[in-house]
Amino acid sequence: MRQGGCSFGLWKVAVDYDGQAVHRVRFVRTAPEGQVPVQFTMFLAGKGTGFSPLISSAVSGDSVYAKIYRAVSEIPYGETRSYGEIAKAVGTHPRVVGNAMARNPTPLIVPCHRVIAADGSPGGFSPDPEIKISLLQLEKNMLKRGFS
Structure with missing residues (x-):
């Protein structure tokens, strides 16, 4: 390693x-x-x-968390999905998605910063929610410059 x-x-x-x-x-x-x-x-x-x-090593297997991590990995660059949308896609509850995001061992690879609350607020991010906001802004700026 x-x-x-x-x-x-x-x-x-x-x-x-x-x-x-x-x-x-x-x-x-x-x-x-x-x-x-x-x-x-x-x-x-x-x-x-x-x-x-x-x-990410976290996407392997058939556990609910692995399914969530695979679904989150499919969110396109510069886009977001709500906890509820991810939950519906994998057949679970939004709180389970929130728990999976809090325990995501590989943020960025599994882009948990792209998962937001239904009202559009960013939700949490460990160790500092400002990191999530900065990552979303970085992606927004890249798209404005014509990168994708």
Whole structure:
């Protein structure tokens, strides 16, 4: 397993990965030394829109959470879905989706920042909801510049 970190504003993004499988992504104040896959630095710098061929280890299996993570992974760049929409797509309750998002081991790869409340408010994001707002703004700005 390899570890590394890169910057996103005042935060660091710590990534644990093995080849193309990403096992953990965290927003922290201090990240481990080491490189991260280039897709992370490109995305966080507003120069990339995806993480292919990287995959989240959390999308494997038939658990409800794995189904939720796969559904969230299908939300297009620059778009959002509500907790209720994801719940309906996988046959569960919006609170279960919220719990899955709170426990998402690989944010960015499974773009939980794209899941918002039904009223359009951003909802939560650990460790700081401002990160979610910044990520959504980053994607909005990229689309305005003609990237997709």
